[in-house]
Amino acid sequence: MDIAGLDPAVVAAVERETSELLSRLIQIDTSNPPGNETAVAELMDRWFREAGLQGEIVGEPADRRSFVLRLEGQRPGPSLLLLAHEDVVPANAADWQVPPFSGLIKDGYVWGRGAVDVKNLVAAHAVAVKRLAAAGAPFAGSVTYACTADEEEGTVGGARWLVEHRPDLMRCDYVINEGGGHFLEHAAGRIYLVESGEKGTAQFRLVVHGEAGHASVPLRHGNAVLAAARVVEALVAHELPVVVDESSRELVELLVSDRDLRARLRDPAAARGALADLAACDPRLADMIEPLYGFAFSPTIVQSNSVAVNVYPTRVELSVDCRMLAGHDEDEVEAEVRAALAGVEAEWDLEWIGVIRGNASPYPTPLSDAIRTVLQRYVPDAELANSHSVGFTDSNWFRAAYPGIVAYNFAPHIVESYDDVTSRYHNVDERILVRDLAFQALFAERVALEVLQ
Ligand SMILES: [Zn+2]
Incomplete structure (x- = not known):
C-alpha cells in the first residue's frame, strides 16, 4: 500500500534512514539479561550529534544507561514524550532463518531481535525527532525522545529509575509508547487498537506444607506433593468473577457484529458463556477479550524441597502468574485464592513474588484525538478502539509516578495487520516491513505536530 498523501520521495528517504538505523540497533545485542543497553544509548547519542542535536546519556548502573533528548518548540505548550526501550528478549540463533542480531534487510523487511519489540520505535521516534528539528521545531511545548534500559525484566534501571530520579527529564503531559497500533480488518473499516492502560501483575507462591518420611511407606495424609496437586486443580477450576470495564468495552462494541452476543459479552453474569460462543465463531477476538475480563491464575513452576526420590518433601512451592486489571489490587487476588482453596485438603501459605498494580490513563483525550486525526489522513476508514495491554510496558511507571499523565501505547502499522505482527513478539x-517502520516515523512526527499546537 502506498502511504496516500505523502510525497514518495519523502517516504523513500524515511524508509532508508529508519531501516539503516534499525539495522545498526539490532546489531547491538541487548538481550536482557544482562542488557548492556549503554551501547545503544551511545549509538543514539552519536547519531543525534551528527544531526547537530544534543541529548543526555543517563541512568545507572554504568552498563544499563538510557538516552534522553528534549526538543523545545517555538512557544510554550504541552509536552510529549516519545518512549521506547533499548533491551530485547534473548534469541536462540539455531531456530531462526537469519542470524537474530544481523539486522539484515531483505524482502522488504528489517530482520532481527527487536525489529518489532521495540528497536523499531527507538529508530522511528529518532527519525521523527530529527525531522522535527530540521523543520525548525514548528510546534508548541516540547518533544522528548527517550530510549530506556531494562523494560523486559524491569528490575534495575530504565524508565522506572528515570521517572523517580530524573523528573526534570521525564515529567510530561503525554507519552506515546510501544504496545498498540495494530489493526484488525473489519466490515466497518480498519480498527486500530490503542492501549490506554495496562493490567498489573500479582505473582505469588503457594507454599504447601507436608510431613517428612520414607517414601517406601505410602503417606496419604500429609504428602505435600499430593496436596499441591489438589491445590493446582482447585485453583484452575475456580470460577473467577468477570469484570467488564473500558478495557474490553470498545473491542466488543466495534468488533462483535451480533447484537445479542454483544449484549451478553457486556453482562458480567452472562459473559463467560458468551465468550465460549464468541470463541466458536471468532477465536482470535475471544482470545483478546478473555484476559480483559479480570484475574487469571496460571501455575508455572512446581518445586519440592526433597533432594531424594525416596524422601517425602516437607515443602512444595507452586509459583503462579496472575494479572489484574487496572484499578484492582492484590487483596482481591488473595481473597480469590482463599475462596478457590476453601475446603481443599492442604496446608498452605501465600507469599507474594511480585506485585505491580495496573493503571490507566483517561480516554478520550487530545492525544487520542490527534492519533485519530493523523491516522485518518492516511487510512480514511480507520477507527480507534480503546483497550488495555494484558502484558506490561513502561507506561505503567509514568502513570504511577505522574498522576494525570496521558500515556498511550500506539505504534501503527499501515501494511501488516495484527495477526501478521503480534505473532512475532518474543518469537523467531x-x-x-520497511514500509511500516517508515510509517511509524512519519506518524510520530505528525502526531507531535497535531497534539502540540
Ligand atoms: Zn517491548
Missing part, C-alpha cells in the same frame, strides 16, 4: 524470525 522477528521482522518489520
Whole structure:
C-alpha cells in the first residue's frame, strides 16, 4: 500500500534512514539479561550529534544507561514524550532463518531481535525527532525522545529509575509508547487498537506444607506433593468473577457484529458463556477479550524441597502468574485464592513474588484525538478502539509516578495487520516491513505536530 498523501520521495528517504538505523540497533545485542543497553544509548547519542542535536546519556548502573533528548518548540505548550526501550528478549540463533542480531534487510523487511519489540520505535521516534528539528521545531511545548534500559525484566534501571530520579527529564503531559497500533480488518473499516492502560501483575507462591518420611511407606495424609496437586486443580477450576470495564468495552462494541452476543459479552453474569460462543465463531477476538475480563491464575513452576526420590518433601512451592486489571489490587487476588482453596485438603501459605498494580490513563483525550486525526489522513476508514495491554510496558511507571499523565501505547502499522505482527513478539524470525517502520516515523512526527499546537 502506498502511504496516500505523502510525497514518495519523502517516504523513500524515511524508509532508508529508519531501516539503516534499525539495522545498526539490532546489531547491538541487548538481550536482557544482562542488557548492556549503554551501547545503544551511545549509538543514539552519536547519531543525534551528527544531526547537530544534543541529548543526555543517563541512568545507572554504568552498563544499563538510557538516552534522553528534549526538543523545545517555538512557544510554550504541552509536552510529549516519545518512549521506547533499548533491551530485547534473548534469541536462540539455531531456530531462526537469519542470524537474530544481523539486522539484515531483505524482502522488504528489517530482520532481527527487536525489529518489532521495540528497536523499531527507538529508530522511528529518532527519525521523527530529527525531522522535527530540521523543520525548525514548528510546534508548541516540547518533544522528548527517550530510549530506556531494562523494560523486559524491569528490575534495575530504565524508565522506572528515570521517572523517580530524573523528573526534570521525564515529567510530561503525554507519552506515546510501544504496545498498540495494530489493526484488525473489519466490515466497518480498519480498527486500530490503542492501549490506554495496562493490567498489573500479582505473582505469588503457594507454599504447601507436608510431613517428612520414607517414601517406601505410602503417606496419604500429609504428602505435600499430593496436596499441591489438589491445590493446582482447585485453583484452575475456580470460577473467577468477570469484570467488564473500558478495557474490553470498545473491542466488543466495534468488533462483535451480533447484537445479542454483544449484549451478553457486556453482562458480567452472562459473559463467560458468551465468550465460549464468541470463541466458536471468532477465536482470535475471544482470545483478546478473555484476559480483559479480570484475574487469571496460571501455575508455572512446581518445586519440592526433597533432594531424594525416596524422601517425602516437607515443602512444595507452586509459583503462579496472575494479572489484574487496572484499578484492582492484590487483596482481591488473595481473597480469590482463599475462596478457590476453601475446603481443599492442604496446608498452605501465600507469599507474594511480585506485585505491580495496573493503571490507566483517561480516554478520550487530545492525544487520542490527534492519533485519530493523523491516522485518518492516511487510512480514511480507520477507527480507534480503546483497550488495555494484558502484558506490561513502561507506561505503567509514568502513570504511577505522574498522576494525570496521558500515556498511550500506539505504534501503527499501515501494511501488516495484527495477526501478521503480534505473532512475532518474543518469537523467531522477528521482522518489520520497511514500509511500516517508515510509517511509524512519519506518524510520530505528525502526531507531535497535531497534539502540540
Ligand atoms: Zn517491548
